[in-house]
Amino acid sequence: MIGASRNGGGRGLEARALTKRYASVAVVRGVDLVVRPGEVIGCLGPNGSGKTTTVRMLTGLTEPSEGTVLHDGRNIYGDLVAFRRRIGYVPEEAHLYPFLSGREYLELVGRLRELPVALLDKKIVSLLELFGILSAADQPLSGYSKGMKQKVLISAALLHDPDLLILDEPESGLDVTAVLVLRSLIMELARRGKAILYSSHIMESVERVCSRVMVLHRGAVVADDSAANLRTLMSRDSLEAVFAELVVQDNPARTASDIADVAAMRV
């Protein structure tokens, strides 16, 4: 099965009617989602729309109140460990062990993933070099900038060559060059048969790299199609305009003006 999946023959990730409630308040409501091998699915939504909760349920870090998550047709909660062997995950917040160096952190993750030592060493050096942080490899993570931490997290997610990548705002803190590299990387990985879920606030990135876009609003899916189809269906010339049509309730220009007025208030 793993072999099939590595060659793009698996069925990918599927979520059915995912719901998450915290104290009877539903933060995610009936989300259906399919990410097939070779696909990059974009997940868009305003703050508090339930993107991160959805992503955490898809990784198995948060248990859904209702609904199922299937990977290659199997419920991930049947064997969560087997599922996690095959995913790479970049979380929204770059929480790392501050007392480890970048190299030590990747060694820890690689060893936990049971990678052979020689291969692990080679991969760590190559990834850190390609991301441009090899010179800081032996410095503690507590001294890393946000972008450097993000590069370590992306490297850690790729170390074991996963079938499925779940990226929650991976561009956070990255410089322009690194963002361009990341976009190309995602497209390259998709070409090699990886299933990728890409959650982001940056429309341009989503439009460029994703084959399909899912828009979440108040915990529910309000659109799920290719960016081009969404533009056609909504008669808009950009994904940003589609997004504004779907989830933006107020006039942004008027809200901005109101904010500026509040900032300018005097006694």
Added chain:
Amino acid sequence: MSSEPRRLLTAHFLRRLIDDDLISPNADRHESLSMFGAMLVSLGLFVSVLVSTKYLFNPYLTPAVAALSALFDRFMFTAAAMTATALVTLLVWDGLAIDARDASVLGAMPIRTRTIVAAKFSALVRFAAMFAGALNLAPSLITPWLMASKLPLSFVQLVLLILAHAAVVTMASAFGFFAVLAIRGLLQAVLGRTLFTRIAPAVQAALLVSVACAFLLLPVVASRVSRTWLEPQSRAAMMAPPLWFVGLQEMMVGNILVDLPRPRRLPARIAEADARATQLYRGARPLFPSLAITAAVKLTAVTVLAVLLFAWNNRRMVAPPPVAAGAAWLRRAIAAVARGVIRHPETQASFFFTLQAVLRSPQHRLTTAASLAFGLTAGVFAVAVGSATTRGTADAFAAGILAVQPVLLTALLAGFRHAVRMPAELAANWAVQVAWRGDTRPHIAGAKAAGALLFIAVPVLALVPFYWVMFTPPEALAIALCGLAGGAVVLEAIFLGYRKLPFACGYLPGDVKTIGPIAFAAFVFFTYQFSHLELAALRTGGAPTFAVLLTGAFATLRAVDAYRRRHPRPFEFDEMPEPPTQRLGLS
């Protein structure tokens, strides 16, 4: 400028000092603070009543005997206040200066640096004052009252005794707090930020071990105070900071007790004891003025020094430099050796992560330092008990010396077992949880291997020169072998019930009230029996047999452990503790 920003910043810094040690996702600051405060007050209350029994149950308590006994008690309270406050200050060592987060967040605010620095200092003083208040409140109110309950004391005199006690223990606490602050500030000023950042953890650990040992050895030291330290022209008295404050207290209210009128009809023996006590007390009196002056001068000096150094070191809002990497060749050498010995990748991961967490995470370093301090103190006690035993003097002394090794190893391993339960970094646990392959055994094996290296092999090697001097060289090597085997037995035994993923789960407090006394009794029993068996083995040439027996015990425990872990048991990474109402049986 308005005092509002300073007030807000003080509250912010104070909350940070208290919040910094969160180790559980479910930790509640109010509950933790209430528990800690209640523990301090009740401890003070208990000790006050305990030390007062000698006044309450002495049918012939005379003023001079009370005054002489009070010296001993005042030393203990003063020293406890000083060392306990210093210990708590050491626990928040990293929070004793403006840190990187403060510099990055507050540095951009339109607030003067001196306002931020003043707020930080004010928060530190309040933090220490809160602790000192909770610690000293009960003893200040109760001890003088119980001490003088059988003496003809007026109300005003009693109030004076209470006020003097409160003032002196508060000053002693202030001395402990400012001394730590001054040491830290001095090192930072002299070494510069970069070098200081590198050595700060080692300095903190060394100070913590020293102060904790001093705190734990207080009862032993205090018993010698009135006998030897307060003799006229005593140099020892001038060397002991708590005694300076005892001298100050005696200068303030010492005459109240000793000059009280004696009952007219005292039995001859009691009158004689009172006369002897009066003579002893008056003999020590010439020392009090110089002790009091020393206390006042040194407290003022250390306070001024701490304030100046704090202001100097924080004069600019500069984030501390990142800690530079250590010796790469050493890390590579250890890694190469470990890879040769430990083959399983997950065990390797756990082994290295354990070494890194225990040596670098502030929480875990503190746990290690505390267990080392306890082990060293218990070792000193063991030797002292061995020296004081009159029967079979040579053997008892040798057993006391031999007990140092098992005592130290057991204390360190118990601390390690506790450290393993604490998360290395709560927010970063997700990384281990996501990469975990479903079997805890390789992780626990890796943690145990690291524990064996750090807390068995290293201390045993460090003790070899000591035993080389105290015994013959072959005996020292035999003792080292027994130490290695005995340590391995203890390590296996204390991990038998451990079921979670080391360093990667939320902390769930154990039932200390139930397990604590049992664990302590087991500790005393094991170390006592071990040292006596080891001595017998050394005397009869049976050390190899003893080592083989220990190895057999180790192998048996390993087999039991493997059997118990043959099926993986489910566990929760972030287990929720029972709510307080549940624990108290209210719901």
